Amino acid sequence: MTSPHESRVRDICRQHGSDPVRLLDIARAVQSEFRGISQQSIDTIAAEVGVPRVTVEACVSFYSFLSVERQGEITIRLCDDVPDRLAGYETVRDAFVHALGVPLGGTTADGRFTLERTACIGLSDQAPAALVNEVPVTGLSSDRAREIVESLSRHGDPRQLVRKLGDGNNAHPLIQSMVRNNLQYPGAILFSPYNRGEAIRKAVAMSPAEVIRAVKTARLRGRGGAGFPTGMKWEFAREVEASPKYVICNADEGEPGTFKDRVLLTERADRVIAGMTIAAYAIGAAEGVLYLRGEYAYLLPFLESRLERRREDGLLGSGIAGKHGFDFDIRIQMGAGAYVCGEESALISSLEGDRGDPRDRPPFPTTSGFRASPTVVNNVETLCCVTRILEEGPATFCEYGTPQSAGTKLLSISGDCRLPGIYEVPFGLPLREVLELAGGESAAAVQVGGPSGRLVGTSEFDRRICFDDLATGGALVVFGPDRDLLSIVSAYTEFFIEEGCGHCTPCRAGMPAMHDLLERVRAGRGEHADLDRLRELGETIRRTSRCGLGQTAPNPILSSLEGLASEYEARTHEAEAGMRQSFDLDAALQPARAVPGRAPAHL
């Protein structure tokens, strides 16, 4: 007998062509409709799609937004990233816990609410923030938390929580969100007025090789953080004699503290899509995918409408911009809560319906990427730059920045500053001047490039934002003089432990070991030798991990050991001869004392 539930799950599979590559979409749809993917649903999906059930289970267990346990009708995901903690996350959390009567991770007895915590949701400049199902709510307080629970209990509709619409396209009928852009410092390149179709018409008037040359002449480097030359990446993919080829836009910005791509997608979506189209023309791709992080699902209808409008205008589809034989279209793939999927090879695994485990390189995606075909993966901001280069020409683009780092960089600034938000600055600007712009002059430290970047102290504030000095994907989290910096280092280390895929030993087993040592130091039980142990272990993890996540996971600890050594020194002590500082005699004796019920003795 087929239950109605089971036949509905089967229908969902069939709506996605029962295609294993669409497994993540199928899982998302089942999760959304049934609030969970039961063991029975896993069996049904496996049978319908034709993969082993363990493959489906592997996928479901990988993504934070998927669960086997049934969740409430409404899931409240509280962001507990560092900027949220600075802004009062704990009192907001306690208010939710109290109002709902369930702990974090719990579901109310009536099955209406689930309360969860989540990593950065791209709203650091309006923290504390949360997602209520897919609806972002920002600037939370304990009062607002109680109000949200009360209001949802009445009407059960997360959309009704939005009372005041945000600025710009956040108020668009297809978005209607309370999210604000906080565009504090729009620069000349990315946020300049956009004339739809201009860049593409210019591109198709050139040969693909000329387009690549223009991007090379502009010295464009990838904006996701690694800074690989974009023109070179395209050329690699172009040179491979294979068909099909793919262009993928990496809109999975998950680096804690980063939210620039959200604002670009909201305000300059067409420029992003145009960049993908130009890349397709350059490498000879007919299919593109925009991989949108699950946290930004509220932007999906709007982005779909932008794609549709471009199809109507002849800017997507067949014979784009009147160029016979240039056919290209884009679909949007939703993510489901996994930081590691921002790594390009993991993103491709995820796109193929697998767990988002990174892959070995070589082969590089430009040779063998999505469906083993040549694939270019570019960041949202990079693609906007591409469009701008075609609009204005490489020379104008290079007027900004430094010789090694041409153009501007979009920064997401949050934390202890007066004007958190988005800043488009020319490459080469010293960090000190960035802090002045944002009203963060009193900072004691700044996390540059998110946790995978570098925690810099005041002695490094004259360093410049560019690829050959302080390279960054764009996240800057500012910390005032009263902050406990090692607790921040600890929070970022926990983030990496949680978000690692678990494939390789150094990251999976090494990061918890680093965290242990750090906690020992924080508790005042560390010795100087523990700091050396941290450095050695960190170096081992950095050098032996398989992917960029593992290789950068020790950075919060390693960079703070360099830049903020005094924080560590102040908490480490030399043990008495023959003793270990980490050994706690009282704690060790406690179990033995508990048996006869003796009180702790004074040592």
Add this chain to the structure above:
Amino acid sequence: MSESFTFYIDGVPVEAAPGMTILDAAQAAGIWIPRLCWHEELEPFGGCRVCTVKMNGRSCAACTQPAEPESVVENDSVALREWRKALVELLFAEGNHFCMACEKSGSCELQALAYRLGIAAPRFEHRWQAREVDASHADVLIDRNRCILCARCVRASRDLDGKNVFGFTGRGPERRVAVNSDARLRDTDLDVSDRAVDICPVGAIIRKGVGFTVPIGARRYDGAPIGSDVESANDELESANEHTEGGAAATVRQEE
């Protein structure tokens, strides 16, 4: 067909065919690169990272990195030994390994590697994670306490047995080997004769009823350290080369 080429491991010239990994080329030349997840019958996985070497100064996993002509590979150096030691120690700290009570003792690659690398006392705090044991199957049990997540069973079942009995669930430190049923190993189509059963390098997948058939003292690594089979193949290879013209490409079989 493209020509084979030469590269150097710790100064020793090694022949490789295009596309060959550093580890495979080393293996054929009788040079042992420490490893755990690698297995000659399986596609490389690059998970344990114990085979990390430096190629032209950059670290990489020898099991997945193709050898490159004229490249200079560092294998047996102080820095690499320290990294490998740390990785093996981390595996001990992560799982729940009680060698003295484990029926795999003496035949276990993790244990043997620890001995060879000179690991004595743990440097890292044990995590003492609770892990599941599944003894539901009539002939095979899986003890996740001893699992090092090397994916040999996953790969062997998929690629050698054509079955997909195993997979991975969870991520980060919560990653576990899962079985292809909603609960128990007995509900999968695993057979005791599957390659996936015997290919486990540690005592995580155990064939029932044969644990002590080979007595302690007569086990695989009781006589000679891990890797010595590869290295002695090198000696044989060299002496064979001395006696026969051209020499024979001895295949190195390292199974018992």
